[in-house]
Amino acid sequence: MGLRFTNSTSDVFKARKTPPAHYLLKIQSFSSLSRSSLEKYSSDKFDVGDYKWRLTIYPSGNKDRGGQDHISTFLTLVNTSSLPVGWELHAVFNFFVYDQLRDKYFSLTDNQLRRFHTMKTEWGEAKFVELQVFNDSSNGYLINDACVFGVEVFVLKQTRKAEWLSALEKPNTGCYTWPIKSFSSLTLDRYDSEGFVIGGYIWRIRIYPRGIGDGKGNSVSAFLSLDESSLPLDTRLVVRFTIRVLDQNEPKADSFEVTRDNHFGASCLAWGVQMFMPLAKLNDPKQPYLVEDNCVVEADVTLFGTVSTAS
Incomplete structure (x- = not known):
């Protein structure tokens, strides 16, 4: 038995x-x-x-x-x-x-x-x-x-991590407009806008006039970046953002834009698109985006909540 x-x-x-x-x-x-x-x-x-x-x-x-x-x-x-x-x-x-x-x-x-x-x-x-x-x-x-x-x-072995999502009852939203003059004269690889505050955090629009990565030489690369100095330790932000180049003839009618949902934190302070806008499209005189060598880039930012992490 x-x-x-x-x-x-x-x-x-x-x-x-x-x-x-x-x-x-x-x-x-x-x-x-x-x-x-x-x-x-x-x-x-x-x-x-x-x-x-x-x-x-x-x-x-x-x-x-x-x-x-x-x-x-x-x-x-x-x-x-x-x-x-x-x-x-x-x-x-x-x-x-x-x-x-x-x-x-x-x-x-x-x-x-x-x-x-x-x-x-x-x-x-x-x-x-x-x-x-x-x-x-x-x-x-x-x-x-x-x-x-x-x-x-x-x-x-304890390898688990935990996170706490604090969703805002009403999302914080804001918009920042950045006029860029003499676009063809921009010689640096990267340009950042002035800082602007939305939801208590400092943000900037970042562009690469001649592109980076897959967009190098063929596109404008555009990103939204977060100033790390305004971010608490071990915190990420749940954000939806739109970056657009305005139609200068009818700014509210036909803008060129992309929208993304991302988490911003210490491990990734900038999100965007390498192939944001084809240079051929921006430089096309029949298009309303580059007028007298000036363009207008805009960012809408919506903060939905914060995520804190711990081991």
Whole structure:
């Protein structure tokens, strides 16, 4: 007969030859332990993943958690007072019992992934193995009144990051208009407008008159940039913006524009389009965008909210 696990989710078990990697608890005179007034036995502390743990066995079951007629096993994180405020960790663990006749270690099929924190430092299996099965020496778990339990613990490295989106009840919007004179005389690779404030942050329109990247030599590249000095630490802005070149004959009728939705933050302070407006289109005298070598670039900015991040 094989070991029968009767936890609430599965009766499936698995066997292997390899002992548990992290801790073994060998018990002599198990019957004496189970008859004693000692409700549970906790092992010595052992180290895994820079943390200290104990394996706890309830020889007659943890009745407070419904473990009557079973052996209960629990894993406890100890010495937590030395951990930083607000600590938490996730660990995958599995309990084992040794079949001494067949030289195999049995455990539940599914490893346990649990979150340990200040309010929850112990997890386990109230119904790890039935006492009736365990006490039957033909099953190999209790031989000459001796038995062996074990546990493996794998602490997951904390790489998760979190973010908090604070959406504005009413988005902040604004518009800035930038007249550019003598466009053909612009000799620098990049030009920035004066700073303008929308939503409490400082913005600038940025253009590359002869383009950059895919737009180099064939287009005007245009971007909206955020002044980092106005941005709080670990904060991103949720923004929709439109950059346009105005039709100087009918500014409200036929502008050339693009619209983008982006997050502005320390890792990316400028967003835009490398191939914003073809130079051929801008320089075409039949088009209303460059008049007497002057053009007008405009930016609409809508701030929808802020995102703060933390590890």
